Amino acid sequence: MSAIRVENLEKTFGDLTAVNKISFQVEKGEIFAFLGPNGAGKTTTIKMLTTLLNPTSGKIELDGLDPTIHRNEARQRFGIVFQDPSLDAEQTAYENMELHGVLYKVPHKLRVQRTEQLLKLFELWERRNDYVKTFSGGMKRRLEIARGFLHTPKILFLDEPTLGLDPQTRNQLWTHVKSVNESENTTVFLTTHYMDEADRVAHRIAIIDHGAIVAMGTPQELKQQTNSESLEQAFLALTGSTIRDESATSQDQLRRFAQMWRK
Amino acid sequence: MSAIYILWLRELKRYVRSRAQIAASLGQPLLYLLALGFGLGPVFQKAGQGSYFQFVAPGVVSMTILFSSVFSGIAMLWDRQFGFLKETLVAPVPRIQIMIGRTVGGATVAVIQGLLVFVVAIIAGFRPHHWVSFFPALLFMMLIAIVFAALGTAFGSIVQDMQGFQLIMNFMVLPIFFLSGALFPLENLPKALVIITRIDPLTYGVDAMRGALISNIQFGFSVDTIVLCLIGTAFLTAGAYLFSRIQL
Ligand SMILES: Nc1ncnc2c1ncn2[C@@H]1O[C@H](COP(=O)(O)OP(=O)(O)OP(=O)(O)O)[C@@H](O)[C@H]1O
Ligand SMILES: [Mg+2]
Numbered sequence: 001m002s003a004i005r006v007e008n009l010e011k012t013f014g015d016l017t018a019v020n021k022i023s024f025q026v027e028k029g030e031i032f033a034f035l036g037p038n039g040a041g042k043t044t045t046i047k048m049l050t051t052l053l054n055p056t057s058g059k060i061e062l063d064g065l066d067p068t069i070h071r072n073e074a075r076q077r078f079g080i081v082f083q084d085p086s087l088d089a090e091q092t093a094y095e096n097m098e099l100h101g102v103l104y105k106v107p108h109k110l111r112v113q114r115t116e117q118l119l120k121l122f123e124l125w126e127r128r129n130d131y132v133k134t135f136s137g138g139m140k141r142r143l144e145i146a147r148g149f150l151h152t153p154k155i156l157f158l159d160e161p162t163l164g165l166d167p168q169t170r171n172q173l174w175t176h177v178k179s180v181n182e183s184e185n186t187t188v189f190l191t192t193h194y195m196d197e198a199d200r201v202a203h204r205i206a207i208i209d210h211g212a213i214v215a216m217g218t219p220q221e222l223k224q225q226t227n228s229e230s231l232e233q234a235f236l237a238l239t240g241s242t243i244r245d246e247s248a249t250s251q252d253q254l255r256r257f258a259q260m261w262r263k
Numbered sequence: 264m265s266a267i268y269i270l271w272l273r274e275l276k277r278y279v280r281s282r283a284q285i286a287a288s289l290g291q292p293l294l295y296l297l298a299l300g301f302g303l304g305p306v307f308q309k310a311g312q313g314s315y316f317q318f319v320a321p322g323v324v325s326m327t328i329l330f331s332s333v334f335s336g337i338a339m340l341w342d343r344q345f346g347f348l349k350e351t352l353v354a355p356v357p358r359i360q361i362m363i364g365r366t367v368g369g370a371t372v373a374v375i376q377g378l379l380v381f382v383v384a385i386i387a388g389f390r391p392h393h394w395v396s397f398f399p400a401l402l403f404m405m406l407i408a409i410v411f412a413a414l415g416t417a418f419g420s421i422v423q424d425m426q427g428f429q430l431i432m433n434f435m436v437l438p439i440f441f442l443s444g445a446l447f448p449l450e451n452l453p454k455a456l457v458i459i460t461r462i463d464p465l466t467y468g469v470d471a472m473r474g475a476l477i478s479n480i481q482f483g484f485s486v487d488t489i490v491l492c493l494i495g496t497a498f499l500t501a502g503a504y505l506f507s508r509i510q511l
Contacts (some may be wrong), residue, residue, distance in 0.1 A: 103354035
């Protein structure tokens, strides 16, 4: 049985097809990278896999379970680091870890021990009693990641985990990902825009563009297929070099932001 | 420690930590209590209705609980905007537990707010008929808080932006307050108003509060209790259903 199985998965928002009938499988213990330009549909796919969004059509299996039906059982099997912020800014770093540990039923002793270990690893231990709202962007990001590793799920989703991180922390992160993958046989499903990272850690890669998968294989295979030296070249060969029109979304975001503060 | 407890605790921590918000949210009830309580006193007295301050204090305490509990539910909007909601929605905990933790947390905060206003009312001269009546009053405060925190959670699950928030505040919460008899006696009202006040859940909460504190009750404790419990169950069910269906 595969860790993740997706068949003809589709998601539309009104006229826009964000994910267009994609199919793929991720085996247990595999590190699978999902790469694609901005707006390709990566986050939307992850949201459907993690019960945050209902698919328009298609089938999903997580560890043999359909997350649209057995939502709670499916949630017990994965952990996730979101692309967008998801911390409680009004609580301290330690409290955020604690809350996560309780929600994920990490036994008290283990929770205390792992919290200390992870906050030290991501260099937040000294600031553990500070409110998250006082953290820099990179520190918040590190806390999101530390929190994501607090429990040990069968499947780990990492949506652009290295966004806004310094090289030291990026390195630390991937080392840690590899080590849990090896020691716990954790399946990892990740997205990133840094091709060298994907090349370094991923066993297999799928490239998604405009909601459809355009290529899939090991980093080696993708490079051979496109006659490229590097994964970056292969990526550009497969997805073209035009910049994606994200004006609509950034405008939406601005509008949303304005709405929030208009009283 | 369970999921319900930790989310309840979070609501409480947020409340205790935001002193400015505590002060701000007490401003309006105190204005009603003091300005209306003393301002309308003479007119009320002349109409042969006794002390308006005594009459309005239980209503203002109920109002405080209404506003505070609905607000805490709709405040889910901020958790949506700042992303924390996602963290709780993917957790391996039935969403009903998340919903209950948040709702009971919001209700607890609302009761605390209500108690603060109650204390101010006493300092300003409010006297319950018996001091032991504080306990049934507290019970009804909790009931009111649960009913409207559940309503808040239901709204919070569907509201996506500031406009929706304003819409609900202006077209649901303010009418619930003004048409509940919190500020005026329900006797001798025009027919239309009688009907509206009867379908307003807060009417029964205010009635029970007045019954407990100043022995002035219209529907009777059993009717008030039954109505509040039924509406509370309905709102909790609706809240749980809508919360379980949130997509991000
Ligand atoms: N809630 C939504 N409503 C409408 N459109 C949406 C919504 N969420 C995503 N989209 C659209 O779906 C498309 C895919 O978005 P998605 O967030 O999955 O991209 P992505 O591959 O994660 O991109 P990035 O690399 O920028 O994170 C985009 O065009 C986006 O505008
Ligand atoms: Mg994304």
